[in-house]
Amino acid sequence: MKIFPNPEFVKNAYFKSFSEYKELYNYSMNHFEEFWANQAQENLTFFEDFTQVLDEKYFPKLEWFKGGKVNICYEAVDKNLKKNADKIALIFEGERGDSQKITYKELAENVGKSANLLKSLGIVKGSRVIFYMPQILESVYLMLACLRLGAIHSIVFGGFSAESLKDRIEDLKADFLITADGAFRKGKPYLLKNIADEALEKSSHEVKKVLLVKRNFEEINISKNDVIYNDLIKSQSEICDFEKLDSEDTSFILYTSGSTGKPKGIIHSTAGYALWAKLTTKWVFDLQENDIFFSTADIGWITGHTYTVYGPLLNGGTTLIYEGNPLFPKEDRIWEIIEKYKVSKFYTAPTLIRLLHKTGENLPKNFDLSSLKVLGSVGEPIDSETWDWYFETVGNKKASIADTYWQTETGGHIIAPFPFAIPMKKRSAGFPLPGICGEIVDKNGKKLGVEENGFFVISKPWPAMARGIWGDDEKFVKTYFSDIFREKKPLYFSGDGGFYDEDGYIFITGRVDDIVNISGHKIGIAEVEDIVDKDENIAECALVGIPDELTGEALFGFVVLKDKKNISNKDLLQKLNISLRKEIGPIVSLKNILITSELPKTRSGKIVRRVLRNLAKGKEIEGDLSTVENKEILGIIKEKIKNFN
Numbered sequence: 001m002k003i004f005p006n007p008e009f010v011k012n013a014y015f016k017s018f019s020e021y022k023e024l025y026n027y028s029m030n031h032f033e034e035f036w037a038n039q040a041q042e043n044l045t046f047f048e049d050f051t052q053v054l055d056e057k058y059f060p061k062l063e064w065f066k067g068g069k070v071n072i073c074y075e076a077v078d079k080n081l082k083k084n085a086d087k088i089a090l091i092f093e094g095e096r097g098d099s100q101k102i103t104y105k106e107l108a109e110n111v112g113k114s115a116n117l118l119k120s121l122g123i124v125k126g127s128r129v130i131f132y133m134p135q136i137l138e139s140v141y142l143m144l145a146c147l148r149l150g151a152i153h154s155i156v157f158g159g160f161s162a163e164s165l166k167d168r169i170e171d172l173k174a175d176f177l178i179t180a181d182g183a184f185r186k187g188k189p190y191l192l193k194n195i196a197d198e199a200l201e202k203s204s205h206e207v208k209k210v211l212l213v214k215r216n217f218e219e220i221n222i223s224k225n226d227v228i229y230n231d232l233i234k235s236q237s238e239i240c241d242f243e244k245l246d247s248e249d250t251s252f253i254l255y256t257s258g259s260t261g262k263p264k265g266i267i268h269s270t271a272g273y274a275l276w277a278k279l280t281t282k283w284v285f286d287l288q289e290n291d292i293f294f295s296t297a298d299i300g301w302i303t304g305h306t307y308t309v310y311g312p313l314l315n316g317g318t319t320l321i322y323e324g325n326p327l328f329p330k331e332d333r334i335w336e337i338i339e340k341y342k343v344s345k346f347y348t349a350p351t352l353i354r355l356l357h358k359t360g361e362n363l364p365k366n367f368d369l370s371s372l373k374v375l376g377s378v379g380e381p382i383d384s385e386t387w388d389w390y391f392e393t394v395g396n397k398k399a400s401i402a403d404t405y406w407q408t409e410t411g412g413h414i415i416a417p418f419p420f421a422i423p424m425k426k427r428s429a430g431f432p433l434p435g436i437c438g439e440i441v442d443k444n445g446k447k448l449g450v451e452e453n454g455f456f457v458i459s460k461p462w463p464a465m466a467r468g469i470w471g472d473d474e475k476f477v478k479t480y481f482s483d484i485f486r487e488k489k490p491l492y493f494s495g496d497g498g499f500y501d502e503d504g505y506i507f508i509t510g511r512v513d514d515i516v517n518i519s520g521h522k523i524g525i526a527e528v529e530d531i532v533d534k535d536e537n538i539a540e541c542a543l544v545g546i547p548d549e550l551t552g553e554a555l556f557g558f559v560v561l562k563d564k565k566n567i568s569n570k571d572l573l574q575k576l577n578i579s580l581r582k583e584i585g586p587i588v589s590l591k592n593i594l595i596t597s598e599l600p601k602t603r604s605g606k607i608v609r610r611v612l613r614n615l616a617k618g619k620e621i622e623g624d625l626s627t628v629e630n631k632e633i634l635g636i637i638k639e640k641i642k643n644f645n
């Protein structure tokens with residue numbers, strides 16, 4: 001069922017109808033290079049113009065806007081001084097209630113000082129700088145300062161272990177490390193510096209210097225290799241020239257975890273990334289002059305890069321940065337912040353939305369959330385029950401839901417709605433964005449029809465696509481360009497499956513290994529989970545496929561009960577299977593379920609399905625677990641399954 005945008009918001013939107021979206025999309029496909037050239041020239045300042053829009057002679061090695069010279073820091077900071085010097089660029093809200101507002105003029109001053117400080121340490125174009133920082137203003141200043149100088153930043157989430165940080169330092173062969181003495185989590189100090197010291201001690205690679213941002217935490221060690229940011233920043237000049245960088249110069253490297261082995265360092269370019277960060281923020285959130293943008297994503301993730309920091313600033317917007325737990329000190333913290341700052345565009349993950357729903361279903365009604373116009377969702381498909389609550393209770397049936405699909409490797413959104421132009425459908429991210437030739441195909445690269453499950457691919461390059469995996473070109477090709485071909489040319493394969501509905505909307509069904517084959521019928525796990533999630537007893541669930549002698553594969557469910565719900569495994573299993581037979585048919589049923597207090601999740605809120613899959617099969621826990629936040633639950637689930645079997 002289509003849900004149409006609020007007419008009140010359509011009036012002033014950049015795109016007001018599906019036909020406007022379709023016109024731009026068709027133009028981008030039919031005049032591909034012309035479209036991208038126009039977008040680049042209209043949205044970026046080239047100090048030297050590019051001589052070629054796209055060079056794919058050595059595909060998948062690409063060069064976009066070849067010969068052009070740009071600078072992301074100039075685009076995000078200097079460019080906004082001309083008309084927005086006194087506009088608020090950054091709002092910082094701390095867990096303890098401390099807050100600060102920074103204008104574009106103040107941002108320019110802080111970035112200039114930070115860049116000069118980095119230069120004084122020997123950081124230059126091409127230097128590789130690892131960040132292990134909390135969600136604070138200094139992190140943003142230093143990110144932008146790196147890009148001003150042409151240094152490559154690689155941000156490691158401040159909740160990772162010393163071992164995870166060590167692995168990334170070694171793989172990157174980092175020249176410098178930037179860290180802080182600590183962060184705040186649930187009212188308690190979290191000593192980052194001590195973890196950073198442990199990582200450096202274990203590392204076989206030695207960094208040249210450690211830049212330390214002090215926040216007056218105690219119990220930290222200062223070594224001879226440490227330089228204190230706070231002591232040096234005051235004496236720095238606010239004026240620092242920016243480097244005119246090649247379009248293809250690396251802007252940052254961000255590590256993602258593979259299912260096995262070491263993390264992958266995903267390389268992003270300068271011009272292509274900046275262009276897409278700017279365009280997608282403007283299009284998908286309809287970012288307007290007076291909007292307050294609030295993304296809950298940490299800067300250690302790609303969403304934090306593109307939509308907490310760079311996207312809003314590249315558009316001259318105001319972005320809100322929150323440090324701490326979103327449910328601390330009270331479960332209404334998020335709603336309090338939205339009301340306080342009149343947030344108009346909000347972006348978060350389904351995991352947090354479900355958690356907010358579970359812990360305080362009616363809490364949003366206690367706050368004035370009328371400023372909200374777009375409610376974004378990122379990370380995984382959002383189930384129907386959660387979607388309904390988000391739309392009806394949080395958005396008061398007025399705000400549009402932007403269910404976005406993308407990856408670290410894509411740099412920004414690839415399937416997402418224009419929020420006031422395209423009617424919403426639950427569990428669909430909508431349509432490919434202009435310039436993105438996204439398709440559902442079979443294993444031979446043939447485009448599929450309505451309701452046919454296939455593979456989501458992108459058949460033409462786009463400027464923000466990853467340029468490689470740091471130190472491993474072969475792995476980059478093998479991971480993304482070796483599965484599906486069309487006319488002998490490899491297509492970018494996302495690893496995800498999906499299908500078109502009768503209106504052409506794309507539904508992503510999850511990783512292709514999240515499709516089970518039951519008695520010859522291919523069933524998308526996301527579809528079954530959506531029905532299970534609707535049960536009144538269940539807060540959240542994760543289903544996995546397990547071998548079955550009779551049907552080939554069967555479904556096993558891990559479920560978390562809502563507060564105060566008390567039902568046995570047997571009764572709940574029976575109840576769920578009745579619902580599944582009714583909703584899908586007799587072919588689909590759960591072979592068994594396990595009730596658990598929580599599901600294992602990454603620090604960005606994604607359920608770690610590959611681990612659950614192994615546990616359900618009775619296998620050992622394998623692969624990279626550095627991103628798992630609540631590792632202790634894995635042992636508990638393992639024991640339960642052992643007793644269960």
